[in-house]
Amino acid sequence: MPCASFEDVFAAVEGADGVEPSADLAMIPIDNSLAGRVADIHHFLPASSLHIVAEHFLRIRFNLLAIPGAPLAGIRTVHSHVHALGQCRRVIREHGLTPVIAGDTAGAAREIAEAADPTMAAISPPMAAEIYGLDVLLEDVEDEDHNTTRFVVLSRDFVQAPPDAGPVVTSFIFNVRNLPAALYKALGGFATNGVNMTKLESYMVDGRFTATQFLAEVDGHPDHPGLKRALDELAFFTTDIKILGVYPASPARE
CATH class of the missing domain: 3.30.70.260 (ACT domain)
Structure with missing residues (x-):
């Protein structure tokens, strides 16, 4: 179930403003081996009524994506979630790109596809290229090959x-x-x-x-x-x- 923000993720499981919950569980990132803690989550958890019931570690891979035919030399800006940008500092610096914060990594790929601007690129998971019809300019652009994110699963029930x-x-x-x-x-x-x-x-x-x-x-x-x-x-x-x-x-x- 896609959510626009972390607040929406918590609200989907907790319910909010008299609205019944629309999801049974939430899976949110909490730490990354390169970028450190996901700061927003650590502020939401103490105030939340949800409970951690599981954890999952996911190896994170990122590609640099652009619209079909866009040359790497012509890219000027790179769009992605703030944590993804922090995990790919080396490629951003090497190619002199201007980072632009997006809501999430897959959403950044969608924005690039919709903008159809050959000077814009996205740092996104490999599957995003297939979904949004983008070219892969560079593969595995994360700074380290141990780039891993830890997720926790949240539930209304304390299990x-x-x-x-x-x-x-x-x-x-x-x-x-x-x-x-x-x-x-x-x-x-x-x-x-x-x-x-x-x-x-x-x-x-x-x-x-x-x-x-x-x-x-x-x-x-x-x-x-x-x-x-x-x-x-x-x-x-x-x-x-x-x-x-x-x-x-x-x-x-x-």
Whole structure:
């Protein structure tokens, strides 16, 4: 189900303004191995009522596309999603192109096809060339061949992975108290209980520089004794903790 924005994706599953949900699940990008975190998503997750129920890692390939017959030497602008542009800086710099932000990568290909301007190109997935009848000027233009995006699957229902059916990831957010060494003390319980933390990212809350919210991910299930003790200890140094999801770890993590 195509959506014009991330807000629309969340609204499709949550429902909005009295409108019933139109989708059961959402699949959104959260991290990229080149461009880092997808910033908008990390702001939507804490305020959302949705829960993470799965993750998926996708190897990302991009081609430089233009209308049929357009020569590479004549390209002046390149259109794509801001994260795709960030993942393909080298080709943009080498050919002296001016980046133009589009809503998404496939949409950029559609815009190029509709504009029929031989000076415009798009950085898009290979399939977009077939769909919109564009020429491939350059293949695999991403800066590194490990370019991979991690997606999470969101659901209205809080469905936890079983604690004894393989590796599990627990994602949660918390606010630390505005006290000296509060974060250090809050994280100490994970170290002393042997819990591996794979992600820790911070955000300001309501524009205040003294209140910080963190998104964290750890290996393990809240029912495992080590993680249970670590979360109990975390509660002493935080104002609130919200579990976003307890879901199977993708084999791609290895």
